Amino acid sequence: MAAQSHLIDLDKYPIHHSTSKAYKALLKHVRNDLAADGCSVLKGFLTQAGINALRAEADAVSEQGHKSFNRTNPYFSKDDPSLAVDHPVRQFYERSNAFISADNFRTNGPLRLIHDTKGFDGFIQNCLQEKQFYRYADPLADVIVNMAQEGNGFPWHFDTNNFTVTLAIQNAASGGAFEYAPNIRADGENFDEVARVLAGTSDKVISLNLEPGDLQLFRGRYSLHRVAPLQGARPRYVAIFSYVDQPDMVGAPERTKQLYGKVLQIHIERAGLRGDAYLD
Numbered sequence: 001m002a003a004q005s006h007l008i009d010l011d012k013y014p015i016h017h018s019t020s021k022a023y024k025a026l027l028k029h030v031r032n033d034l035a036a037d038g039c040s041v042l043k044g045f046l047t048q049a050g051i052n053a054l055r056a057e058a059d060a061v062s063e064q065g066h067k068s069f070n071r072t073n074p075y076f077s078k079d080d081p082s083l084a085v086d087h088p089v090r091q092f093y094e095r096s097n098a099f100i101s102a103d104n105f106r107t108n109g110p111l112r113l114i115h116d117t118k119g120f121d122g123f124i125q126n127c128l129q130e131k132q133f134y135r136y137a138d139p140l141a142d143v144i145v146n147m148a149q150e151g152n153g154f155p156w157h158f159d160t161n162n163f164t165v166t167l168a169i170q171n172a173a174s175g176g177a178f179e180y181a182p183n184i185r186a187d188g189e190n191f192d193e194v195a196r197v198l199a200g201t202s203d204k205v206i207s208l209n210l211e212p213g214d215l216q217l218f219r220g221r222y223s224l225h226r227v228a229p230l231q232g233a234r235p236r237y238v239a240i241f242s243y244v245d246q247p248d249m250v251g252a253p254e255r256t257k258q259l260y261g262k263v264l265q266i267h268i269e270r271a272g273l274r275g276d277a278y279l280d
Contacts, residue, residue, distance in 0.1 A: 007050035007114050013042060013215075015123040023123075030127040030217060037182035038219035040127070041208065045215035046114075046167065053110035054169045055212075058100065058145050058237045065098030065147045066261035074157045074194065074224060076255045088194040096151030097227070101140040101260045111239055114167070115143050124243060127217055128163055136242035138250040138267075140260050145169070146227075148176065148236040153227035156198055158185070159220030160251060165241040166218065168210040173232020178208045180218070180225035197224050210238075 008015075014022050026042075033040030046054070071092040073079075080089050105111045114120070125133040136142040148154060153176060181204045184193045196202040207228075210216060218225070230236055251259070253267045 007046060007053060007110055008117060009044060009047050009050075013045055015117070016119040018119060018122065018126070027123075027126055031129065034127065034217060034219065037206065038223050039180065039182065039206075039208075040217045041210065042215040042217075043211070044213050046213035048213070050110065050114070051169065051212045054114075054167065054239060055237065057105070057109050057111055058147070058169055058239075061100055061104040061145075062098075062147055062235070064104045065100040065145075066259065067098040068258065068261075069094065069096050069151075070258070071095070072155065072157070072258065074155075074198070076157065076160075076258055078254075086195065088191050088198060091195075091198050093155035094152045095155055097146060097148035097154050099259045100145040100147060101262075102138075102142050102144050103140060105143065105145075111143060111145070114239075115241055121243075124163070124165055124217065124241075128219075128243075130163070130243075130245065132245040134244055134247045134249075136244050136250070137248050138242075138256075139264065140256065140262070141242060141251055143239065143241050146236075146238045146240060148172065148227055148230055148238075150230050150232060153230050153236075156224050156226045158222070158224060159218075160255060162219070162221045162245055163243045164218045164220045165243065166216045167239040167241075168212050168214045168216070169237035169239055170212055170234065171210075172230035172236040173234050175228055175230040175232075176236045177228045178210055178216075178225065179205055179228055180208075180220075180223045181205050182223050183219070184222070184224055186222045194224055 014020055017023050030040045072095050073092050181197045184190050250267055250270045253263050253271055256267050257263050
């Protein structure tokens with residue numbers, strides 16, 4: 001535990017002591033947040049040493065990130081000319097960021113050490129109260145770093161994974177707020193409300209300014225969200241730990257190609273193996 005203890009503030013967040021009063025109080029707090037709007041933020045989850053180590057690791061492999069400046073809709077799907085021109089599926093936005101895929105991070109590096117900390121997965125599962133709970137089986141995407149640089153950031157989208165856990169590592173000089181519309185497709189696609197968010201007329205959008213070291217639990221499969229435009233030369237780094245409800249789930253080939261610039265045989269073999277029928 002020595003290495004992980006140096007990276008995570010286990011005094012403040014005793015995720016390794018599931019029977020302690022502090023753990024149970026923390027669990028109650030996070031569950032209440034998630035029940036309210038599908039999002040909970042644990043401020044200062046990392047120590048300063050942890051922040052520094054993750055920042056250095058991200059810097060070291062930043063050139064391996066797949067940079068993409070293409071246009072995407074909220075579902076990472078192709079255009080559908082059979083729909084009305086103002087339909088959300090047909091709304092495409094510039095995306096200026098990069099994903100540093102999981103295969104760039106050493107098993108004994110700080111990102112993997114944090115992920116493998118005793119009690120980490122169990123704590124996340126307890127917070128989410130999910131019986132079916134697995135690490136994402138995608139060898140490119142189980143734990144990654146998103147690198148967003150000056151520009152439009154990461155436009156409005158839904159996550160492929162049911163649950164997303166992120167660690168803020170470094171902010172841009174300005175901009176880059178995390179914005180989300182909680183649970184707007186919990187009971188279906190809800191295209192009307194999605195259209196309002198895209199048009200900037202929705203009253204459901206919440207904005208968060210995350211700081212380096214903050215841990216965020218987020219149900220992004222059902223909540224439309226984005227990273228607001230960024231300014232300045234310093235990139236925004238966020239580590240992403242992904243969990244799903246099936247043990248063999250990986251990304252769809254088309255989306256994997258968009259995000260990481262490559263597709264493995266496993267993505268082709270397991271295409272379509274999902275637990276729901278949403279567009280993405």
